[in-house]
Amino acid sequence: MKRLLDFVGLPVFAGVIIAVALLLLFPQLRQPGFLQSDPQTSEQQGPVSYSRAVRIAAPGVVNISTTQKRNFQNHPLLNNPLFQQYSDINSNNPLGSGVVASSDGYILTNYHVIDNANEILVQFSDGSIEFADLIGTDPKSDLAVLKVPRENLTPLHARRSEEMQIGDVVLAIGNPWGVGQTVSQGIISATDRGLQQFSPYTYFFQTDAAVNPGNSGGALIDAYGNLVGISTAILNNREATGISFAIPADYAMQALEDIVEYGYVVRGWLGFSADLVSPDAVKAFKLQHNEGIIVTQVSPNSPAEQAGLLTYDFITGINDIPLSVNNTNLNQYINRLRPGTQINIDFIRNGRAMSTILTVGLRRPDEE
Incomplete structure (x- = not known):
């Protein structure tokens, strides 16, 4: 028995002495959670999942559809009640996406999403729907401001454009092809892309995140759920893939504030x-x-x-x-x-x- 105690006890005693010495030499080892991974640090090093960013941002991204009257001119059946009931004079089409910009109901989207609309409907991530008023537009930068009669919404936090760098991970959240809220991943491919033929008044972020018709007006967010840009355009070329553009979020938010206060964008x-x-x-x-x-x-x-x-x-x-x-x-x-x-x-x-x-x-x- 004594030999067994000597055989087991001496290594254990030596281990305790070494552990005490390490704790004295390196006090940080005594801090709680020292060996636990920091989620923020892990994300900065490259997270395995971006689900946290999506959970933060998704409630602030909406689907937008419009009711548009088709031009039948003076069709003889236009005033027939039966024709009006069964025909497709008015059509509700999922046309795009939008971003909640304030808790009291202001929403940003692209001008081309709501152009020529008679009625605008906004669908939130919980499935509820509200009619929206058009507050103002800026066709030159392809932006529009909507207002819904709702309080306590969750707006997205806009990140400053100068903080973004080429290679930063971004996620596009929108309503591509009207299938419902969808998330795609990419990186910032360029930070100051000028598109004179599209808009001479702002530059764009270029990204390779998958963006399709219906994403317009939706959110481009970073890996932490901050709004980076408003998805606006894709390169319309059959030979081109992974080239889309977003209006920087800080410019879009300033445009919203100007439209609300002055009725136009101050330049x-x-x-x-x-x-x-x-x-x-x-x-x-x-x-x-x-x-x-x-x-x-x-x-x-x-x-x-x-x-x-x-x-x-x-x-x-x-x-x-x-x-x-x-x-x-x-x-x-x-x-x-x-x-x-x-x-x-x-x-x-x-x-x-x-x-x-x-x-x-x-x-x-x-x-x-």
Whole structure:
């Protein structure tokens, strides 16, 4: 028996001594939950499941359908009650999706989802349906604001666009083809994609998350359930796959606030026209720089005129942002400036480097 105790006891005693020594040397080992995995940390390293993000965001994504009257003109049966009862004059079609933007019933969607609608119906994730009022639209950026008579909704939290990086995981939540709320996964493929032919007033996130007709107006969220963008368009090309675009969430939310308060989206205005500078123009004007824009026209009584800009001034930077890519990015940047904001403009005139302070004006909706 004594030999057995010696055989078993000595290793146990040695193990206890080692354990005590480790606890004294490394106090963090005594913290509760030290060996447990942190869900947040696990998600940042790449979660196995995105179900938590979906649970957070799904109640804030709605299905949208509309009632539209078809144009029968003066069909002789149009006023026949029996014809009206059995014909398909009015059609309820699942057309898209929307995002709950506030707890008191404001909803964001795409303008093309509700265009020409007579009645708009919103279906929530619990299956309930409400008629929605159209508060306002901004066709230039393809956004529309709806309002439903409901309180205590769960809005999505909008993430700042500058926080997003290429390669970030995103999930698209919407109503593709009217089949019901669906989730697809992808990444951010580009963060500042300009689509001049679609909208000159904002840039887009590009993603490879599966987006189909019916997703329009729905949510693009990150791995934590935050709203990243409003799914808006797909590349309409049979040879292209995995290319879709979303309006950044912070821009869309600002547009909603403007529409609710003013009835239109507030956009900045500088009051000059400009062209990119070609290599030939650099030589002709004897410029030392080949990156920038050249002023071609200054509007009378505009912020640009008041700031002292002249035709043929060569602008090299706005607020220390070099103008080295294209005019599309410049237009998007200007349109997102708020009226009254002061910006610094660096330019070259007659070979001399100069700068001026310009106060951003308001672009009137009838000027767009």
